Amino acid sequence: MTARAGDGAQSRAAGTGVRATAARLALMALPLAFFGLFFAYPVAAIVGRGFDTDAGWEPGRIGEVLGRPDIAGVLWFTTWQALASTALTLVIALPGAYVFARFDFPGKQLLRAVVTVPFVLPTVVVGSAFLALVGRGGLLDELWGVRLDTSVWAILLAHVFFNYAVVVRTVGGLWAQLDPRQEEAARVLGASRFGAWRRVTLPALGPAVAAAALMVFLFTFSSFGVVQILGGPAYATLEVEVYRQTAQLLDLPTAAVLTMVQFAAVGLILAVHAATVRRRETALRLVDPALTARRVHGAGQRALLGGVLLTVAVLIVLPLGVLVERSFDTPAGYGAAYYRALQDEGAGGGTFLVPPLEAIGNSLEYALAATGIALVVGGLAAAALTRRAGPLVRGFDALLMLPLGVSAVTVGFGFLITLDEPPLDLRTSWILVPLAQALVGVPFVVRTMLPVLRAVDGRLREAAAVLGASPLRAWREVDLPLVRRALLVAAGFAFAVSLGEFGATVFIARPDRPTLPVAVARLLGRAGELNYGQAMALSTILMGVCAVSLLVLERLRPERSSGEF
């Protein structure tokens, strides 16, 4: 009797396990369908088309293409510029991470927001800003006759500009939460100041530094907009080459091989990243960052703070300032002529069917829709991933990051050739652009939501259940209020990256409905002072929209978050 009752209860216990798995699968269904249909399918179609020639399948093309000297050159450049950008970013940003983590100084919050602005800026704007600084007729050109836009330095500096915040936030966020008493304990036991740092702090920071370096490497390895604008004909990354082969040379087979190579490289980077993140999750003694920051004292600390402030001023504030300055610097003196010209239908010498100013409305509309999609898809995925589980779920986690690194150009072109027939004929539908933009928004939503959702103490849910709340009600009453801020932050990030998405949008945005980055790129692609000025003006507007959404985020961001972005 007892045994039978026991068996029944055991199977009931097993039943709840099955139900939990079923619930998780149900939550994952929509994200999986979304990625399958709007990511895997278009990318696979492009790659397939590249290999499936008249002569049948030709996988042998891979070796053939990679053996070409021009392609080998692109591969070599892509890799070494990414390595150089990563190293340079670490060298320049690590002192910044330390200063933000351990020093307390007036205006720290504002400065933190300022260094994050570049990260949410569209690559096109970053390109324009550096063009205005170091390009032909740029600030340095005017002052000293120095031009860097034909050298690789412009690209490297723009990459540092772009990724400074990744290092400061990822490494500094953890650094601020490391208990200084750990180092003090080492000092008391006889370690020197440097010895204590090397043996206690550095090992704790190591995985965070590695994770940040990998993220920077990932972003710079797949860099598109920056290289497209600053690289000129001399320099091309894989992504730029994919675009050139696809859009200009119409050489799909070569583009397909390059996409595969990039896919493999990005997959590898993400796998290493996942491994370091897992190591980073090993228990560290974390404390409230407010307790670890000290007032600056002594000449050495003042010099360090001064150096970091100077770096930020030269590297981040200056390019943005020059961009704004150029947008007002008309041949007839300072004025808003370029901005007024944006309302002009004939602007851009017939490049546009509509006044460029309309791009603002288009961009906002698309970005809002993309944010909505990203929140739903990313929110469901994050909810499904909240409970740590086996390799299947971890694989799903990595899958969500893939769109960040996979050629956006491929995705955009894939959209055009796959979503063009019933039942899914979206070619003329406006939803096509938000769908592509949401692909890059989802990883940010998941990355922002997941740590917060995981940090919700499961026993709070249990407390609610014991008090009579059903599982759904418990989620609404306990989880939702705790993650509301994170949800808003996620929405802001998704909005900013959707706004700046360029690689895919440039393919699929209809000519009469350009987005801001597409309009900027088109204006930059044309000769003439007016086009250049208008590009600067539009970039300034785009920067303004991004900066405002970021400042709102900074207000919302919970004090104790150590998120990655």
Add this chain to the structure above:
Amino acid sequence: MALLELDGVSVRFGERTVLDAVDLTVAEHETVCVLGPSGSGKSTLLRVIAGLQPAAGRVRLGGADQGGVPVHRRGVGLMFQDHQLFPQRDVGGNVAFGLRMHGVGRAEREARVAELLELVGLPGAGRRAVSSLSGGEQQRVALARALAPRPRLLMLDEPLGQLDRGLRERLVVELRGLFSALGTTVLAVTHDQGEAFALADRVVVMREGRIAQAGTPLEVWRRPASEFVARFLGFENVVAGRVASGTAETVWGAVPVPAGTAEGECRLFVRPGGVRVVPVGAGVACEVVSRTFRGTHVSLGLRVLAGGPVLEAECELAGAPEVGASVGVGFDPADVVLLP
């Protein structure tokens, strides 16, 4: 009438058996304390009853089998060890939570919250943030929150565990008064025997997922059912012996045993209060090896010269011997207990 009946409840975490065929009954209006060292499965027992932990066996509440009844429909209250107050709600919001879940109207809810805060000694604290509360205040809010929906069974997990001693002793008295006034059925778990004995009508001692002994505090205190229970209650003077004609021969010499004790091999223990220090020459010869001041008395560690485990003795503050002194020891038959 039995409100809670557990019948062969077992929980396994992988290879480890956390609860092993536990049978337990709690009558209506009764306060039962489950007592045991950490890791003995006490908290898991509460989680099984609340429905938070799947288990083999049967859980009945008011006669109805709870298998398949989800947590939120069981109508039990659980006060968590670390309270688990909802950080985003104020005190009133926490206390009102269970009432809202049960669809109680606003006016009635507010009245009940005020009543409960009054009851736990925090009148008018409804608008305070939970982060501004001290440990003892959080305790009271957690209790009010658990009591608010009038659960048929209130379960407390280490209810006073994190509080300092003075507050704990005061709260035990308050809780006992509160539960008898409300007529609540209570099942509490604790590792603190003082807390259990002060709070409970009945004490259940657990060891490694099994019930080692159940009974009134007095029964358990007077007659521990096993050496484990005796040692857990702090009785370390355990020794083996052979009973013959009213005394037991042990390594500590002859120890008097209660009348009617069966002859033959046995194990017994002597409460420290029953170990009498007498002048050298009278009784068993010992050397004082430790001397600990306990406030109302002095606790002595005595090495018996003839061998055997160190004896613990209690003696008056005045005239307590110094460490190193040689003393004699006698045993009080009233404080000698035979172990089964």
